[in-house]
Amino acid sequence: QSVLTQPPSVSGAPGQRVTISCTGSSSNIGAGYDVQWYQQVPGTAPKLLIYGNSNRPSGVPDRFSGSKSGTSASLAISGLQAEDEADYYCQSYDSSLSGFRVFGTGTKVTVL
Amino acid sequence: EVQLVESGGGLVQPGGSLRLSCAASGFTFSAYGMNWVRQAPGKGLEWVSYISSSHTTMYYADSVKGRFTISRDKAKNSLYLQMNSLRAEDTAMYYCAREGFDYRVENHYYYMDVWGKGTTVTVSS
Numbered sequence: 001q002s003v004l005t006q007p008p009s010v011s012g013a014p015g016q017r018v019t020i021s022c023t024g025s026s027s028n029i030g031a032g033y034d035v036q037w038y039q040q041v042p043g044t045a046p047k048l049l050i051y052g053n054s055n056r057p058s059g060v061p062d063r064f065s066g067s068k069s070g071t072s073a074s075l076a077i078s079g080l081q082a083e084d085e086a087d088y089y090c091q092s093y094d095s096s097l098s099g100f101r102v103f104g105t106g107t108k109v110t111v112l
Numbered sequence: 113e114v115q116l117v118e119s120g121g122g123l124v125q126p127g128g129s130l131r132l133s134c135a136a137s138g139f140t141f142s143a144y145g146m147n148w149v150r151q152a153p154g155k156g157l158e159w160v161s162y163i164s165s166s167h168t169t170m171y172y173a174d175s176v177k178g179r180f181t182i183s184r185d186k187a188k189n190s191l192y193l194q195m196n197s198l199r200a201e202d203t204a205m206y207y208c209a210r211e212g213f214d215y216r217v218e219n220h221y222y223y224m225d226v227w228g229k230g231t232t233v234t235v236s237s
Contacts, residue, residue, distance in 0.1 A: 002156070036223045038157070045207055045230060046149075046157065051223035052214065089157050091224070099159060099171035101147070106156035 003028055003094050004104035011110040017078040020107045022090030023071065028102065030071035033093040037066055037075045038103075040087045049088075050075060077109070085111045114138035114226050116208050121231030128198050128235070134191040134208030134228055141189040145211035147224055148182060148193050150204035150233075158204075161193065162211070176202075198235045205230040 005023045012018040022035060029035060037050040048057055050066035053073060063084075065076045073092075077084055090104035120132040134146070148160040161182040162171045170182050181194040191208050212225030 034219075034221060038224070040157075045227040046209075046224075047227070048212075048223055048225045051212075051225075052219065052221035055214070055221065057225065087156075091157075091159075097174070098177065099162065099173050101159040101162060101171070103149075103157040103159055 002105045003097070003102055004090055004092060006088075006090060006104040006107045008105075009108045009110065011112055012077075012080045013112045014080055014082065016080050017076060018080060018109060019077075020075045020088055020090075020109070022073040022075070022092075022104045024073075024092065024094075025071055027096045028071075028092050028094040029068065029073055031095055033095075035066065035068055035073040036091045037064075038089045038091065039084075040089065041085075042087070046089065080111055082111050085109055114210075116210065116226055116228035118206060118208055118228045118231035121206065121233045123234045123236065124198055125237050126199060126235055129194070129196045130198065130233060132193040132195065132206055132208075132231060132233070134193075136189045136191065136210070139210070139226075141184075142186045144213075145222075146182075146184060146191045147209045147211055148191075149207045149209055149224070149227075150202075151207070151230075152201070152204040155204075160206070163191070195233070198233075200235050203233060203235045205232050 038046040040046040053068040054066045093100045179197045207230045209224035210226035214221040
């Protein structure tokens, strides 16, 4: 089980805003490590959505936004669209792990 | 076009070995750290291993340490993962991912910004 916990699923109607939480601890997010977010449409490779807690790579719509506070981070999707239906993963670093890098448990976003 | 293409996956018996490759193109391979990430069927992403751009630093997840070895070849623009003593729980899609970076005055950011399509490893008798 990952040290970064996400809700298994969230859902929303088209146009609505949904948020996904990523809960860590004092050895990862709470230690100041940055958080990244990835989107994975089933059957395809993950895609970088947010890096450094709140930065969007070029080409990522501004409907996606990230934030971090304390031992948690969040990804918000505003103006939900059918194409946003996918799995979302947070990723950070943990000083208690030999390899440091760790992904969250993943969240399935369903567009109703 | 920036691209990563994995190969080398397949069916192997428990206790066997396999070597995965990842061919990079469209960017200066030697300037980037590289990662292997895997995903078991129906499961989430699991980070496996990292190697720095200079080859000097390697990290492994506890689940593969002592069994897997990451390496890279600058001349061939390729990343490798040697997998030994394979177990059923190593069955997964294996992705290679570039470790991109954004150096700013206030912080240095690192992230996995380019991913291959993956290669499937099945460990079964």
